[in-house]
Amino acid sequence: MTVHSFQEHFDAKIDSEVMIEPRDWMPDDYRKTLIRQISQHAHSEIVGMLPEGNWITRAPSLRRKAVLLAKVQDEGGHGLYLYSAAETLGITRDEMYDQLHTGKAKYSSIFNYPTLTWADMGAIGWLVDGAAIMNQVPLCRTSYGPYARAMVRVCKEESFHQRQGFEIMMVLANGTEVQKKMAQDALNRWWWPSIMMFGPSDADSPHTAQSMRWRIKRFTNDELRQKFIDVTVEQAKLIGLTVPDPDLKWNEERGHYDFGPINWDEFWNVVKGNGPCNKERLEARKKAWEDGAWVRDAAMAHAQKRKARQENKAVKAA
Amino acid sequence: MPNSKQMNQLLYTLQIADNALILGHRISEWCGHGPILEQDIALTNTALDHLGQARSLYQHAADMFNALSSDNKKTLFTSTALQNKINKGEALDEDDLAYLRDGWDFRNVLLTEQPNKDWGYTVARSFLYDAFSFYFYAALQKSKDTVLAAVAEKSLKEVTYHLRWSSEWMIRLGDGTEESKTRVQEALDSYWAYTGEMFEMTAVDKAALADGIGVDIAAIKTLWQERVNMVLEEATLILPANTWMHSGGKECRHSEHLGYILAEMQFMQRAYPDMEW
Numbered sequence: 305m306t307v308h309s310f311q312e313h314f315d316a317k318i319d320s321e322v323m324i325e326p327r328d329w330m331p332d333d334y335r336k337t338l339i340r341q342i343s344q345h346a347h348s349e350i351v352g353m354l355p356e357g358n359w360i361t362r363a364p365s366l367r368r369k370a371v372l373l374a375k376v377q378d379e380g381g382h383g384l385y386l387y388s389a390a391e392t393l394g395i396t397r398d399e400m401y402d403q404l405h406t407g408k409a410k411y412s413s414i415f416n417y418p419t420l421t422w423a424d425m426g427a428i429g430w431l432v433d434g435a436a437i438m439n440q441v442p443l444c445r446t447s448y449g450p451y452a453r454a455m456v457r458v459c460k461e462e463s464f465h466q467r468q469g470f471e472i473m474m475v476l477a478n479g480t481e482v483q484k485k486m487a488q489d490a491l492n493r494w495w496w497p498s499i500m501m502f503g504p505s506d507a508d509s510p511h512t513a514q515s516m517r518w519r520i521k522r523f524t525n526d527e528l529r530q531k532f533i534d535v536t537v538e539q540a541k542l543i544g545l546t547v548p549d550p551d552l553k554w555n556e557e558r559g560h561y562d563f564g565p566i567n568w569d570e571f572w573n574v575v576k577g578n579g580p581c582n583k584e585r586l587e588a589r590k591k592a593w594e595d596g597a598w599v600r601d602a603a604m605a606h607a608q609k610r611k612a613r614q615e616n617k618a619v620k621a622a
Numbered sequence: 623m624p625n626s627k628q629m630n631q632l633l634y635t636l637q638i639a640d641n642a643l644i645l646g647h648r649i650s651e652w653c654g655h656g657p658i659l660e661q662d663i664a665l666t667n668t669a670l671d672h673l674g675q676a677r678s679l680y681q682h683a684a685d686m687f688n689a690l691s692s693d694n695k696k697t698l699f700t701s702t703a704l705q706n707k708i709n710k711g712e713a714l715d716e717d718d719l720a721y722l723r724d725g726w727d728f729r730n731v732l733l734t735e736q737p738n739k740d741w742g743y744t745v746a747r748s749f750l751y752d753a754f755s756f757y758f759y760a761a762l763q764k765s766k767d768t769v770l771a772a773v774a775e776k777s778l779k780e781v782t783y784h785l786r787w788s789s790e791w792m793i794r795l796g797d798g799t800e801e802s803k804t805r806v807q808e809a810l811d812s813y814w815a816y817t818g819e820m821f822e823m824t825a826v827d828k829a830a831l832a833d834g835i836g837v838d839i840a841a842i843k844t845l846w847q848e849r850v851n852m853v854l855e856e857a858t859l860i861l862p863a864n865t866w867m868h869s870g871g872k873e874c875r876h877s878e879h880l881g882y883i884l885a886e887m888q889f890m891q892r893a894y895p896d897m898e899w
Contacts, residue, residue, distance in 0.1 A: 596657020
């Protein structure tokens with residue numbers, strides 16, 4: 305087959321919703337886009353362990369501590385599936401870590417915000433995981449097979465996370481005055497960063513058109529953002545919390561909530577590294593990696609010694 | 623005044639629960655910071671197991687506490703927060719026992735509260751404790767206290783896995799690189815001094831054994847020692863020569879570390895008391 309016919313074959317598969325698998329031919333840019341997106345997603349899971357991990361040792365009850373630990377552990381598991389999915393595209397996990405540590409690869413900017421009170425564990429589960437689900441459910445049908453299959457598992461767990469976050473918020477909102485204040489304060493701080501999670505407006509999103517064509521993406525950033533706002537505003541009402549947007553209003557004609565202007569300056573600043581915790585998050589990841597070098601070396605050296613001994617034994621037995 | 627049978631059973635249960643809580647807490651500090659993603663996940667699983675054991679045991683302890691006479695209740699715990707609850711006649715639950723006791727009412731062995739430091743220290747601490755815990759829970763399955771026996775049976779499955787994990791890491795680090803060998807040997811030498819306490823029979827241990835509730839820990843020491851020797855040999859590590867042993871944790875005299883663990887762990891309950899979370 306010529307490159308041209310490879311391309312036609314690929315396009316035909318995409319158009320007829322046949323998944324692309326690791327051994328299939330794919331355009332270089334499709335591969336690159338996927339590596340960028342999947343690794344960014346994997347990094348987000350791993351960096352995302354930090355803001356919540358911040359409260360594991362301070363959770364207010366044993367049950368909450370256990371649930372939070374299990375949740376953060378799930379995020380690690382998601383990172384693992386996603387790194388594995390990216391590896392099928394011809395990049396190693398170590399290369400991806402290197403891109404993260406050198407700042408070449410990004411992760412979701414939301415994790416550059418600090419977790420200041422226990423209510424932030426509720427807000428992250430409810431809003432951040434809620435927004436992630438909106439983004440991720442369509443990815444279960446994304447055109448690249450390993451990514452789509454990883455996302456099926458991820459989404460199942462994320463919807464549990466979203467419920468546990470909402471439940472934390474509900475308990476606080478139904479609690480004492482100070483607990484309500486804590487819940488409202490968390491919503492105030494996490495609302496705008498959460499709706500920024502869907503990325504820049506469609507007009508300013510350089511990758512959207514191509515990703516839609518390749519069926520990597522199924523909905524645009526703005527479509528998903530609107531859907532998230534419509535759902536979440538109702539949930540906030542249900543537990544008596546106020547969404548911190550004075551322009552928020554139901555628009556009968558559109559059948560959606562209208563909302564106020566997003567501070568894209570803040571968004572781009574956090575992306576560029578000027579968020580409250582960019583430095584801490586990256587330093588924590590680098591420290592874990594560097595402090596772990598001797599451990600990984602030891603594991604490797606031991607595995608080699610063991611292999612050599614087994615080979616020796618086999619030679620002697622032969 | 624010697625403790626009544628019921629009180630002793632409660633203190634004995636707390637001793638096991640505190641070991642699980644404090645070690646689980648220490649291990650949970652690794653979550654998100656492990657050297658290898660798979661190991662981060664594995665270690666968090668272990669933390670969850672310890673926490674689960676602690677919860678079952680604290681629930682049992684709280685039930686026993688709530689059944690005590692009001693005079694006995696007043697003498698057991700010192701913190702003002704708990705005294706207030708007790709004086710108001712409120713029943714205690716698992717969270718009260720974990721979050722409202724001060725260090726001088728905690729009964730965990732000193733080993734469990736020692737800091738993570740690095741992967742070598744963490745592995746060595748887990749290995750020394752897991753090897754103990756494995757034989758301890760195996761014996762505790764025969765306890766006349768049916769709740770303790772049930773917790774022991776469930777926990778033994780988890781601890782069997784913990785011991786395999788920590789033994790494998792001792793071997794990997796010991797028989798890995800020069801650096802890993804030096805590091806894990808240093809960790810082993812350092813935490814070795816906290817192993818003697820695990821086998822000390824305190825008044826609570828002796829009474830629990832006499833009542834058919836507890837384990838003859840002096841008797842499992844040989845099994846523990848054999849297991850430790852076996853793993854250290856495969857790991858090409860040297861059995862520490864120091865025989866001086868720290869003790870006190872089981873009798874509520876702790877190292878400085880416990881205070882900081884509790885300050886962090888109990889912060890929410892202290893700053894925002896009497897709320898549902």
